[in-house]
Amino acid sequence: MGIRVEVERDRCEGYGFCEQSAPEVFRLDDEGELEILQAELPDDQCDRAEAAVRLCPVAALRLKR
Known part of the structure; x- marks a missing residue:
């Protein structure tokens, strides 16, 4: 079972650390x-998404989850 990624757009300031950590998930x-x-991420990408968060x-x- 994987996880779902969500962004609170009014908080995001475009630093790009998420993109650097998980470019297959995030892009500016x-x-x-x-x-x-x-x-929706499979289990094998959860660690990178958690690091990005x-x-x-x-x-x-x-x-x-």
């Missing part, structure tokens, strides 16, 4: 807006 577009490329300096990301 040309305007600095976060795109979630893969909202921890790295977010404004706590804009969360995971739901």
Whole structure:
């Protein structure tokens, strides 16, 4: 069973740490807006997504199991 990634868009400031940690899941577009490329993650990607959530300096990301 995997997890779901969610972003609180009004908190996100586009630092990009999530993209650096898990580029297969997160991407900043040309305007600095976060795109979630893969909202439902398989178990083998959970560790990287959890690291990305921890790295977010404004706590804009969360995971739901």
